[in-house]
Amino acid sequence: MNEPIFEALAEVASREDLERWEEAIGKSGTLVARRIWQLFFSPENRKRWTSYLVKKKGISEDQANFILDRIHYLPASKRKPFDTFWTLSSKNLVHTEFPDHQENVRRMAEGPGFELKKFEESILESPPEETLRLLYQIEDFIRAYEINPELSEILKEAGMTGDFGQKGLLPTEWPTFGPVLKTLSEFQSAYNHFQKEMVTILKKFSKMKSPKKKR
Template identity: 45%
Template sequence: TNMGGRLEAHLREVKAAELIRTALRFYEDPEGSLLELARSLGVPVLEKGGTWRGPSGWGYDIVARTLDEKVELVSSQAYLRTLLNDALIDFLARVGVCGASRDEVRECLEAWERALSLSGTFVAQRVWYLFFDEENRRLWLSYIMRKYGLSAEQAEEVLDGIDVLPASKRRPEDTYYTLSARNMTNTEFPNHQLNVHLEYQKKSLRLEDLAEAVRVNWGPESLDLLLKMPEFRKAYEVTREIKAVLLEVGVKGAGELGEEGLRVDEWKSFGPRVKTMRGFTEAYNKFREECLKRAKNV
């Protein structure tokens, strides 16, 4: 399961915070300047200094006391659902971060926004390619037969029982760009199903052009940008141990794969996982409290 939308949201927050922190180094009054940006974005803060508090967009509130924590609050998806925000553009342009003029800043952020929107797609495509691209699939079949003593039919049954599952969609392209006739299941909430359908009704899409969209390179420049982010590389690259297995199988291009992928012991501290679980946990606790309160009343 590839929770692409949650990866994208986290990466956007990381990038926004990086840009804001860089800009603050050029402002004479960093917290005062951040306060102006916060108010422009609708963050519920009243004054400089003290503690700031506001929803994160992940299902929990952020309580910010230090300047760094306040940057995280301002950068959260509750207030910056896209980097193409006029208040952010003005904030960066005033000190020449991401471009020397407002137009250059916008152009820079447009490139980043497109890259971020493809981050989940790139991860789904990589996983699918490593296992289910035609040549790699044949290599895996041979490896499974050789390693586990299975027949060709049994090895086929094993691989046919595994799908890549893109989830947590944010836009129709998240579905259209990951279509494949083999080993791919796109999971859709009803509202996302509707958005996918409405996009098709515009008549700008030809399904025959997207039948194997998972094989298409949707933006090499965008991937190059994302690979500058350590948090993206954790999701997109492999570990040394996984790479060794891929090399043993003979997977195409395995030797060139980066080795900064997320290790098992790092999963508990990975940004999208931390934010998701904190939001789910707080939602559960609130629901539990409400159930107990009603039960006591009865």
């Protein structure tokens, strides 16, 4: 946020409150990514899924581990360097970054006082309580962060413990979920722009290659 925004909202919120909200919302995607990864690949839960696959599918423990070793979680596109550094793991995770984001990550890593060691296995960290408290006032965050009743039963069957909520999105609700609509709109816009550029280039190329008509 910049100064004009702080001034425009001065009557309804203090600068400190706005900065807290901005920081919390900026971490919302990271918290969702961490929770999903932890549900499947934290050391304790991975053991539970191994046992679940052995029992449910009748395969050996080695086969179950073979399957889990080959699943790699892909966090959503990141906007800030910290989005990458907050979701690092040596197992079951891969990052794909746009070139400009890669450059920002590199610059941050080369900045003064930066210690990569602090971010090793950062995806295992628990969410800050104050951040979670703020975000739980946003319905869209709750729907993305919690699981639905159907998934809750599967997690119980796999031996999961903990309160994961039951207000998560149902499969039928994903197409109308706000962040999904926003992402699809952005992808469609980017594709349309790319298509327009390619058509323009091909038309120019076609004119250059076309033989000149004889008079």
